Amino acid sequence: MLEVKNLNVSYEKMQVIWDASFEIHSGEVVALIGPNGAGKTTILKTLMGLLTPLSGSISYMGKDLLAYPNYERPKLGLSLVPEGRRLFPKLTVLENLQIAVRTPEAKEKRKENMDWIFELLPKLAERKNQLAGTLSGGEQQMLAIARGILSKPRLLMLDEPSLGLAPIIVEQVFDILRELKERGLTIFLVEQYVEKSLLLADRAYLLEEGKIVLKDDSKNMLKNDHVRKVYLGI
Amino acid sequence: MDFFAQIIINGILLGAIYALISIGLNLIFGVIKIVNFAHGEFLMIGMYLTFLLFSQSGIDPYLSIPIVFVLLFVLGILIHKIILQPLLGKAEFNILLTTAGLGIVFQNLALMFFKSDYRVIQTSYSAAKIELFGTLVSVSRLGAFIVAILAAVILYFVLMKTRIGMDIRAVSQDPEAAVLMGINDKKIFTITFGLGVGLVGIAAAIITPIYYIFPTVGESFSTISFIVVVLGGLGSFHGALIGGFIIGIVEAIGGIISSAEWARVFSLLIFLFILFVRPSGIMGKNARV
The missing domain is CATH 3.40.50.300 (P-loop containing nucleotide triphosphate hydrolases)
Incomplete structure (x- = not known):
């Protein structure tokens, strides 16, 4: 590959x-x-x-x-979850996820992926309208990984x-x-x-x-x- | 009471214009981190365009808003692509000098084409006044206020609710991470520069019925917009709005209790005072669009 x-x-x-x-x-x-x-x-x-x-x-x-x-x-x-997470702190959790969705495949799988991520990480679902910068370090890392997956790499x-x-x-x-x-x-x-x-x-x-x-x-x-x-x- | 209301209303009407001029400057700074010293000259170009559209084709300044916006948007994109983009990421000082130099070039081009004469456009509503909250308000100032607020609201909507707006905010916060998301940061920079210059074009169209037009008209507005932006907090959308209104109201009050020349002194004093209390501006401290 x-x-x-x-x-x-x-x-x-x-x-x-x-x-x-x-x-x-x-x-x-x-x-x-x-x-x-x-x-x-x-x-x-x-x-x-x-x-x-x-x-x-x-x-x-x-x-x-x-x-x-x-x-x-x-x-x-290709999708990189960068060192130090590099989330967009003034975007909401949901926006941080949506921003990675760009290809037709990713758009098609978006709902499925979102549901899966929110099921896996219920904390993110609870806080989806919060700004990413207000999450704890662990939650931010989870969000960074989730963002990396949503582009359907x-x-x-x-x-x-x-x-x-x-x-x-x-x-x-x-x-x-x-x-x-x-x-x-x-x-x-x-x-x-x-x-x-x-x-x-x-x-x-x-x-x-x-x-x-x-x-x-x-x-x-x-x-x-x-x-x-x-x-x-x- | 009426007298007081009159001052405050004048200040608010003026403040909206200052806010709109400043928002473009602030957007460019917040996203591309360029301090655009040619900002006032883009306003001047917009005013001359409005003037030309009016005197040559009889197009009302309000109808020329979309035309001037588009023309300045394209001008901004060309300037950014051809002149500024190649300098990005190199020494920051070069960009500063380049935008300052562009301002001087624009001023002298205006001097060449239009001479140093003061131009003015006379519309049917130039002298008209209407009553508002028991005070008399100039129609063109009220119109400018409405357009400025509308433009700010539309920009806010675009930034917060559209895909391109989200991309712009992402690039503003972390351009490298934005690239990792598949965003073309260079394209966003170019569009943002065009948008910032286009917004000042809208401001230019609506102030043309109010102010004289001459090659260095941008300078005083440029100074004000820098004060507004720093006062409100660099890169903060809300900050530019609040800063605009503060300076507008202070100048209106200052103009009444002394003279128009001294009004600027008052706004500078307020500016220094606020910076003393909040060095990063009212909405400052990492505030971004």
């Missing part, structure tokens, strides 16, 4: 991604793990077109993704969805991700909760200092000495 080859990305003159290659197949959950500052967010931003790579190719469903302007990419079925990408949340809310976030996986959605997950992510994902990549240093099935990754020592603290 997505194939990235020899991606190089830099901010101004500082290169942060070196020759990264990876792929995501339809129906898979793929985790991207690595320490802070390794370049995980940079990769997601490049996929969404918020950054332009120095070189490399990104092929998505047989199309050259780099040929599409950034605002067209969500319409191709083929590939959902999440950047640290559990960042700054209480453990019980983190559980809830992962419950939702599991549910999405069961529904067959393709997911690309960037997370700091390495163990949880690996238990959820089918495959994983390890990114260190801008280079992909390891790729494997999640099961093997969990057994890998380097991963265990550095990321699982075992």
Whole structure:
């Protein structure tokens, strides 16, 4: 579904991604793990077109993704739940959801998706006419994920969805991700909760200092000495 | 009592005009984060257009509202696309200087085409007055008030209830997140600039029966709209309305107790006082459209 080859990305003159290659197949959950500052967010931003790579190719469903302007990419079925949620604080909960609905497919599924989300997250339904900025951190994260789903993506990408949340809310976030996986959605997950992510994902990549240093099935990754020592603290 | 009512009514009528002029400036600042120093000159261009439509084709200023709106909307879009867009995201100071420079260019073009003569249009209702709450009110000022309020209400409706309005608000709050939602932020910036300039075109059409038209007429209105916008709170729609009415009423009172020249001093004093109490403006502090 997505194939990235020899991606190089830099901010101004500082290169942060070196020759990264990876792929995501339809129906898979793929985790991207690595320490802070390794370049995980940079990769997601490049996929969404918020950054332009120095070189490399990104092929998505047989199309050259780099040929599409950034605002067209969500319409191709790419959806990013960005780090720090990035909700529109002065839009209502409902407006925050509606704003993601742009393609005919998304419009068609809108009611179904809305109902499902409100059933899953009854708190959001209660507060749908409230401004998003007045929600609690956990509710905001739920809303951000819900917004990411409402565009009816083929590939959902999440950047640290559990960042700054209480453990019980983190559980809830992962419950939702599991549910999405069961529904067959393709997911690309960037997370700091390495163990949880690996238990959820089918495959994983390890990114260190801008280079992909390891790729494997999640099961093997969990057994890998380097991963265990550095990321699982075992 | 009548005297007092007269002052307040005059102030409110004036305030609505100030508010409408300021809303366009504020919209552009709130969404694109551009301080448009050419704002007053767009008003001047709108006034000359209204003047031309009236003197050449006999079109009443009120009938020319949609024409001037559309012409200035298109002018705004062209200016933004050709001149301002390429500068966005670079040094902010460049855009500031560019809009200020555009203002000077527009003023001198007006001087070239229209000379420095004061123009005025004489409509059948120019001198007419009607009674309102026991006071005499100029018909053209009342008309300007009604149109200004209507325009503000329509804009508010568009921003709050339409898809494009929601997109504009989203881009105003977080342009990058808006792109992630599939919104073309550049297009929204261009449309917003056109809308802001178009709104000042509406203001221009309705004040043409009231004020003299000359190449630097925009300057004083520009100053007022900056005061109104900062007073009300940068980027706040309601703030611009409230700020407009405050300055209008203060100037009306100031004009009565002293002279018209001193009226501006009063509004500046109020401006300083409010900024002293609320540095981010009345509706300020992260207030956005």
